[in-house]
Amino acid sequence: MNALAESRRDFATLIVTCPDQPGLVSLITALIARNGGNIVSLDQYTTDPEGGDFFQRVVFHREGLSAARPAIEEDLAATLGPHGISWRLVEGSELKRMAILASKSDHCLLDLLWRHQRGELPVTIPLVISNHTDLAEDVRRFGIPYFHVPSQGPDKSAAEARIRELLDGNVDLVVLARYMQILSEDFIEDVGVPIINIHHSFLPAFIGAGPYRKAKERGVKLIGATAHYVTKDLDEGPIIEQDVTRVTHTMTAADMQAKGAYVEREVLSRAVRLHTEDRVIRHGNQTIVFT
Numbered sequence: 001m002n003a004l005a006e007s008r009r010d011f012a013t014l015i016v017t018c019p020d021q022p023g024l025v026s027l028i029t030a031l032i033a034r035n036g037g038n039i040v041s042l043d044q045y046t047t048d049p050e051g052g053d054f055f056q057r058v059v060f061h062r063e064g065l066s067a068a069r070p071a072i073e074e075d076l077a078a079t080l081g082p083h084g085i086s087w088r089l090v091e092g093s094e095l096k097r098m099a100i101l102a103s104k105s106d107h108c109l110l111d112l113l114w115r116h117q118r119g120e121l122p123v124t125i126p127l128v129i130s131n132h133t134d135l136a137e138d139v140r141r142f143g144i145p146y147f148h149v150p151s152q153g154p155d156k157s158a159a160e161a162r163i164r165e166l167l168d169g170n171v172d173l174v175v176l177a178r179y180m181q182i183l184s185e186d187f188i189e190d191v192g193v194p195i196i197n198i199h200h201s202f203l204p205a206f207i208g209a210g211p212y213r214k215a216k217e218r219g220v221k222l223i224g225a226t227a228h229y230v231t232k233d234l235d236e237g238p239i240i241e242q243d244v245t246r247v248t249h250t251m252t253a254a255d256m257q258a259k260g261a262y263v264e265r266e267v268l269s270r271a272v273r274l275h276t277e278d279r280v281i282r283h284g285n286q287t288i289v290f291t
Helices: 001-009 024-034 065-083 107-117 136-140 156-167 185-191 211-218 251-275
Strands: 011-018 037-047 053-061 084-089 096-102 127-129 146-148 174-177 195-200 222-229 240-246 282-283 286-289
Touching: 011 024, 011 065, 011 107, 011 282, 024 037, 024 053, 053 282, 065 084, 065 286, 096 107, 096 156, 107 136, 107 251, 127 174, 136 146, 156 185, 174 251, 211 251, 222 251, 240 251, 240 286
Parallel strands: 096 127, 096 174, 127 146, 174 195
Antiparallel strands: 011 053, 011 084, 037 053, 195 222, 222 240, 282 286
């Protein structure tokens, strides 16, 4: 167990979703208490106290958590099930396995690798996959395997099959760190884990190549980035995180792109942290984010 996982030993996160109803907080906190847990943080939200949906994230400490987990889960099932409550219990020491897909741009990829190396992201990174070889040496300096999977022409099926083979059973999350390929609906469904993407926040304006050039020509004053979950609808998945920064008429399109790259890597790293700390609950095409 690495140092980050060790520091999170005996901590658990309980995620709860259900129709809102009286007594939920008391029911859940009492369950944690009788199982020897000490609550260290609790966040909750309801869409409407009259017939809305209820969401809760509870972090608690319990000495000897791994040994006690089966009994806690049995109690959760017996207590919460009759109330129509969906729940998920995650041990803090179980770091999520995150694969990264990238192309030629390095800013988002290297930022994630650097933060991982510093222990800022509760993940392991078993591999990086790219459709180019440009970033191979940069990635290997971090001691992480790098796989080149070419993807050319309109038929991406062979490339996607190889990527699925590399990911299968090895990852809990895929991050597209400026991976400049459109994933097929079949791939998104078959990969079986959440996929997070990052892009500039102009969409649906300035679609296609050269968005910063188009933004410069239009005279925009704000640029930014959006991180979201990938769905079959291109760039329309539930948004996890966004940010913006101001630009002026004095900046060239290249200046704007450089500033945009800074925002992109900040937004993507925050989105990854939020997801891997189980702070994001998907609700239709929206997200509940407990920061």
